[in-house]
Amino acid sequence: MTEPVLSVRDLCVEFVTRRGVLRALDRVSFDIGKGEVLGVVGESGAGKSVTGSAVIGLIEPPGRIASGEVLLKGERIDNLSPERLRHIRGKRIGMVFQDPLTSLNPLYRVGEQLVQTIRTHLPLNAAQARERAIELLAEVGIPAPERRIDGYPHEFSGGMRQRVVLALALCAEPELVIADEPTTALDVSVQAQIITLLKRICRERGTAVMLITHDMGVIAETADRVAVMYAGRVAEIGPVRDVVSRPFHPYAAGLMGSIPTLETASERLVQIPGSMPRLNAIPVGCAFNPRCPHTYARCVVERPELLGRGERASGSHDGAGAGHAVACHLYDEPGVDAEALVQRDKVAAAATGSAA
Amino acid sequence: MLAFILRRLFQSALVLLCVGVIAFALFRLVGDPVNQIVSIDTPFEQRQQIRKDLGLDDPSIVQFGRYLVKAARFDFGISYQFRQPVSTLIGERMPATLELTFMAALLSLVVGIPMGVYTALRRGSFLSGVFMSVSLIGVSLPTFLIAILLRWIFSVHLGWLPSFGRGQVVNLGWWSTGLLTVSGIKALILPAITLGLFQMTLIMRLVRAEMLEVLRTDYIKFARARGLSDRAIHFGHALKNTLVPVITIAGLQLGSIIAFALITEYVFQWPGMGALFLGAVQNVDIPVMAAYLLLVSFIFVVVNLVVDILYAVVDPRLRANMQAA
Numbered sequence: 163m164t165e166p167v168l169s170v171r172d173l174c175v176e177f178v179t180r181r182g183v184l185r186a187l188d189r190v191s192f193d194i195g196k197g198e199v200l201g202v203v204g205e206s207g208a209g210k211s212v213t214g215s216a217v218i219g220l221i222e223p224p225g226r227i228a229s230g231e232v233l234l235k236g237e238r239i240d241n242l243s244p245e246r247l248r249h250i251r252g253k254r255i256g257m258v259f260q261d262p263l264t265s266l267n268p269l270y271r272v273g274e275q276l277v278q279t280i281r282t283h284l285p286l287n288a289a290q291a292r293e294r295a296i297e298l299l300a301e302v303g304i305p306a307p308e309r310r311i312d313g314y315p316h317e318f319s320g321g322m323r324q325r326v327v328l329a330l331a332l333c334a335e336p337e338l339v340i341a342d343e344p345t346t347a348l349d350v351s352v353q354a355q356i357i358t359l360l361k362r363i364c365r366e367r368g369t370a371v372m373l374i375t376h377d378m379g380v381i382a383e384t385a386d387r388v389a390v391m392y393a394g395r396v397a398e399i400g401p402v403r404d405v406v407s408r409p410f411h412p413y414a415a416g417l418m419g420s421i422p423t424l425e426t427a428s429e430r431l432v433q434i435p436g437s438m439p440r441l442n443a444i445p446v447g448c449a450f451n452p453r454c455p456h457t458y459a460r461c462v463v464e465r466p467e468l469l470g471r472g473e474r475a476s477g478s479h480d481g482a483g484a485g486h487a488v489a490c491h492l493y494d495e496p497g498v499d500a501e502a503l504v505q506r507d508k509v510a511a512a513a514t515g516s517a518a
Numbered sequence: 519m520l521a522f523i524l525r526r527l528f529q530s531a532l533v534l535l536c537v538g539v540i541a542f543a544l545f546r547l548v549g550d551p552v553n554q555i556v557s558i559d560t561p562f563e564q565r566q567q568i569r570k571d572l573g574l575d576d577p578s579i580v581q582f583g584r585y586l587v588k589a590a591r592f593d594f595g596i597s598y599q600f601r602q603p604v605s606t607l608i609g610e611r612m613p614a615t616l617e618l619t620f621m622a623a624l625l626s627l628v629v630g631i632p633m634g635v636y637t638a639l640r641r642g643s644f645l646s647g648v649f650m651s652v653s654l655i656g657v658s659l660p661t662f663l664i665a666i667l668l669r670w671i672f673s674v675h676l677g678w679l680p681s682f683g684r685g686q687v688v689n690l691g692w693w694s695t696g697l698l699t700v701s702g703i704k705a706l707i708l709p710a711i712t713l714g715l716f717q718m719t720l721i722m723r724l725v726r727a728e729m730l731e732v733l734r735t736d737y738i739k740f741a742r743a744r745g746l747s748d749r750a751i752h753f754g755h756a757l758k759n760t761l762v763p764v765i766t767i768a769g770l771q772l773g774s775i776i777a778f779a780l781i782t783e784y785v786f787q788w789p790g791m792g793a794l795f796l797g798a799v800q801n802v803d804i805p806v807m808a809a810y811l812l813l814v815s816f817i818f819v820v821v822n823l824v825v826d827i828l829y830a831v832v833d834p835r836l837r838a839n840m841q842a843a
């Protein structure tokens with residue numbers, strides 16, 4: 163495998179609050195290759211957005227990157243000066259946020275916002291930048307872009323605004339796009355269009371994508387690989403086909419069981435009993451242990467490492483590679499057929515999901 | 519846009535008409551104006567004659583109409599107290615008041631907005647703390663106390679600035695300005711600070727709160743994620759959004775500056791309309807009081823109109839609403 167575009171190594175992010183130091187990310191590791199779409203899923207509060215913000219260097223006090231590394235094409239970017247980091251944001255890493263209605267400044271024409279961003283990163287004059295802005299708007303599917311470029315955000319519908327946001331994120335041809343729930347705030351009817359557009363553009367340009375969502379359907383259709391996050395940790399990561407059809411982690415099994423299939427057409431999400439722990443009350447050992455149907459003695463004392471299935475025997479630590487890795491003690495428990503157990507969980511979850 | 523302005527103009531006219539009714543009613547409330555003009559031993563016939571000459575026998579509505587028509591031509595009658603046309607009296611003093619309020623408003627904006635922006639951007643810095651403490655004094659001390667304090671320090675103690683009056687003025691036509699002479703400008707400083715301090719602190723706190731709010735919005739976060747410079751984000755994207763609501767408040771505040779000018783003018787013996795009005799109240803000089811009332815409301819209404827139009831110029835969403843309406 164060639165050098166990944168983004169490589170996150172043992173990333174820890176902490177928020178210093180009055181009630182103490184909260185660890186929002188705890189040794190998160192993953193890679194995203196060129197042109198690859200990594201889906202990041204997990205319940206609300208799992209640390210997906212914080213991961214995105216940390217990669218692009220937008221963790222603001224009282225938050226801080228406590229340890230770990232973020233590498234862009236092998237070059238460390240987590241310890242850059244704010245000014246150097248600013249030149250990476252928007253230029254080499256683009257970001258799309260959840261709500262297109264609030265992502266655009268209401269007082270500026272979309273063209274002004276595009277031109278300003280383009281000229282921040284590319285050596286173009288105003289006319290050239292405008293030219294490029296129109297091209298971009300056309301590329302993201304805005305009809306009559308040479309006229310719409312002079313419109314204000316409120317003159318665009320939600321879906322159209324998200325296209326504008328996408329154009330803004332892509333205007334300097336970044337190597338990586340982080341899309342944080344880009345369709346959650348949109349009408350169901352336009353969600354698919356936006357996802358298709360994002361995927362098409364990034365494929366054409368070979369842009370790597372970190373697609374944060376809690377819509378498992380989107381992940382299953384769009385992502386190449388998927389990382390399942392839980393309580394600030396990566397519980398499981400692997401090729402999307404493998405993780406969806408044969409999840410290893412009991413939590414992931416619950417999640418995958420809840421994917422709406424054509425027959426159930428259920429819009430319901432995760433229905434695993436219990437809720438994710440608060441950051442100030444993460445249990446010792448595996449963070450999932452209070453909700454896990456298969457808790458062993460080891461699960462409540464020792465945190466499981468993220469290891470590939472093949473790596474388990476050798477004990478080597480490279481869970482973030484291209485393979486399918488899981489952080490779960492079940493797979494080291496002697497005499498337990500973990501895979502079979504977890505598969506049964508998944509089927510059970512699917513059954514309750516369709517019943518509900 | 520034009521329809522919007524026309525509608526607002528109509529509303530303004532309505533407001534002024536109401537104030538006109540109140541001003542006119544003043545004449546009725548405070549008793550027989552003839553008494554104000556004649557002496558105690560004037561015979562009855564002569565009083566009747568004066569009443570007739572003044573048109574006081576006509577129906578109220580006719581009198582009111584007459585009053586309005588005259589007022590629209592800046593003819594507010596004769597001051598009981600000075601036996602001079604009220605318009606002359608006001609014309610002499612209006613420049614003093616307007617220069618004072620204008621300087622106070624300018625001061626409050628030019629100092630208040632940057633201080634608000636600074637305290638929002640550099641939260642927790644030493645200077646921000648100083649600004650915030652000073653602003654607390656500004657909002658909590660009453661105007662006359664600030665005036666007395668300033669006078670005591672800069673006039674009595676240091677002797678830098680005059681403690682009363684307007685200094686030397688230059689006449690430009692009927693407008694007498696104090697802005698062209700050193701003594702005039704020196705005389706303006708303390709009253710303008712006194713009058714503007716409260717508004718300045720108010721605007722500073724407003725800008726600060728609004729700016730902090732704006733800095734938390736998604737579009738600022740997105741602007742950061744696009745790698746725009748701090749300068750472009752703070753002074754372009756954030757400040758513009760901050761100023762939208764500030765325009766309204768600042769406009770309303772301008773009105774209250776004119777109202778507060780009364781006290782400042784009194785303390786600094788500033789020869790403006792406020793002093794004239796206070797004298798008129800003491801002497802039941804109805805024409806002057808009524809004229810002052812009308813004039814101040816007129817300024818209020820104009821300022822509000824300008825603010826509304828400015829608001830629309832800044833905020834495209836509002837413009838769209840107007841077109842729709």
Ligand SMILES: Nc1ncnc2c1ncn2[C@@H]1O[C@H](COP(=O)(O)OP(=O)(O)O)[C@@H](O)[C@H]1O
Nearest residue numbers: 177186205206207208209210211212213225441
């Ligand atoms: N500014 C902050 N201060 C304190 N805690 C925060 C802050 N931002 C995020 N967190 C915490 O970090 C955790 C992860 O949040 P987030 O990444 O937004 O979750 P999600 O997976 O839903 O995107 C949450 O528990 C949240 O409370």
Ligand SMILES: [Mg+2]
Nearest residue numbers: 210211212342
């Ligand atoms: Mg989130």
